[in-house]
Amino acid sequence: MSDSNKNIILSLENISISFSRDYKKDGKELTESKAILKDISLNLNNGEIVALMGGNGSGKTTLFNIISGLMDPDEGKVIYINNDITDWKADRRAKAGIGRLFQDNHIFQNITVMENMCLSSSNRVGEFPFISLFQQDKSRRIEKEREKKAVGILSELFEGNHETLLDKKNKLAGELSYGEKRLLGLARIFMGEYDLVLLDEPSAGVNEALIKNIQDMVKKITKKNVTIFFIEHEQQFVKDIADRVIYIKNGRIASIEKSDIII
């Protein structure tokens, strides 16, 4: 880990985590422990696109949770751009440039599409109580910037029925179709300034036509020299855009391959 230190954006060292449950059986106190991840170490290079693959329940989402800061590992360290962020809370990690797309549709159902986008902006000025009351011009200007950026992103997203997400910008996000919600989730990533983006199954549950659209969007993210770490089951998808693939099995890394080796 010497000369390529400058190029490694994320480094996981010996990450282990397990869930345990206390229960009683035949009058005895037992603790059932299930190791989810065992001694995971890996490096991601700046600007790489890496896929994380493995069977269901192999711990992929848990690994992402640990990187995002939503779960604490039992052992191991998370190093991000040469900083040990193992103790950092999730919001601090996000501010430092780690973005996250969740597997289920974690969008904000009860606010509009446009509000979803603005809330995802990395520009958090004005999110302080009453400040926009006193600095009306400034906050209005910043809000316009946010909206403009959102409009740019939304106008390129559509589900295939000739209506872009931009047309639906004032609709409550909860009223969108499944595919549209997925797109919105991805769109929110664009609103932020991230250096490392974690995508959890971006094309899950989405129909064929849309997958291409999503692929294009993911490729667009890479143009900004952003490192992408993504979980996917769609082999073709992975083959098309990933540089490397990391396979996880039973909580351990099984292999790391170049993506053209995928069968």
Added chain:
Amino acid sequence: MLLQFIINGIIIGSIYSLVSLGFALVYNTTRIFHLAYAALYMFAPYILLTFYIHLGIPFLLAFIVSIICTMTLSYLIEYFIYKPLNKNRSSSEVILISSLGIMIVIINVIAMLYGNETKIIESSISNSVSFGEIIITYNQFWQIGVSFILITMFFIFLYNSKFGKKSRALRDDAELFIVMGYSANRMRMQLFLLSGFFVAAGSNLIAFDVGMDPYVGMPMLLNAIVALLIGGVGRFEAPILGGFIIGVLQALSIWAFSARWQDAITFLLLILFLVFRPQGILGEKQRMV
């Protein structure tokens, strides 16, 4: 004299344990914040009062009728209030508010029918037995005796029956529970009936001693919740442990300060545990996801 307080505390603690157990039966398994439980607590002795005093039915029979009526009401609440919300996949706040709603309704109906003043069931002073300087009334004997028997019976039942295993399974994973072929609805019915049984028993044991008014439910519910929390959510031993702890602690605070502050001590204990040890004494540390 400290010993007298402690003994009183233990005895009242046994009732707290009983009542808390009833609450835990619902909360541990279904995660419903069963505020309406306070109304059930208040309901039972009024039925007892009606049948025993107003209708002149023999005490034991009236006691049993009161328990049956409370169990029925408990189930009705589950059937008409909680089950439909559960089907709607309502959030826990919505369920809590509905529980609050029905609690308000029941309490005020009783208040309207019977009035707000304290009612007494047995107006004579109970006889008592002395052990040296310690005095224990007959009522207290009943309280601790019945509680003890009921609690013991419960645990025998819990660990030696399918019911116990099923309750714990339901708590852990409601969907898996259904997949395994057990009827979640029937399970819930049984839980609510049992919960009603315990709250009625505990409530009557107290009401017989000191009387009741339409508003006794809430303070007792709080004691029950704190008992459960201190003991640790997740196991049925917890409310028992918690109940006795609170009983003794309250007695000690009466001895040390005065009766006025015992509630504050209980709530302070609540906050301390919430902040420092939300899993209670026996509980498991939960991982935040």
Added chain:
Amino acid sequence: MINIYIILSTSTNLLVGVTNLLSLGQAAFYGIGAYLAVYALMILHFPLIPTLLFVSLFTSLSSLFIAYPSLRLKGDYFVLATLGFQLIVYTILYNWVDVTRGPYGIPGIPAPKLLGLFEVTGIIPFLILSTILAVLTVYLFLHLIHSPFGRVLKGIRDDEVSVETLGRDVTKFKVWAFVISSGFIGIAGVLYATYVSYIDPTSFNLDEAIYILTAVLIGGSGNIKGPVLGAVFVVVLPELLRFVGMPDNVAANMRQIIFGLILIVLMRVRPWGLWGEKRIV
């Protein structure tokens, strides 16, 4: 009176409707506000505006006591913590007789002096004062709800985890919501103390907290219209019952029964309240 409740319910709405933090502690802050007002008016002899500022500041500060510990707890436990807080405050107000005179109450609260000139006594001046304060409160909260700050709170309502991974410190926002709402509730306490000119702890107990909550829950949560109309509803209904000729002692119970039934029905079919912000819950 309606105006007082408008302030109360709009403030509570920020916590309950916009951020989805169900709190049972409102009456505690109401009471703290009222007793602080007494201190400011009767002992420090503050005129009106400094009293308002003083009370809202210190009520907000007192809310920090409960905010930090309880906001790290999830769901049910948070409600429990606010409940505990409410009861502790009530018990202190009731029993610390040396300071608060406990159940004997504090009579003869003087009318506040506005700008050292007018004394605010009498129905009309109070009506004007309370309306001004209510309108001001509504305006401020209207602004808050639609500001980027409010947007973050709504995001927290829907999905805290997402908000966190978008780089916002959720706990900090929750604390702000708590502090702001309690500050305004304290102001309502000032109004109450000076309007009724007598206070005792029983006006600030758990029932009162539930009453305030009912105004928000029935009227509507999440927007401005809801809590305002809810406050009106909740204050007017008991008067209506009295008007219809129901005897007083029955009316109190009847009012509660009606509220309880409405709550139950609403939670089934319209959980965001009658005039609230329609939501996918």
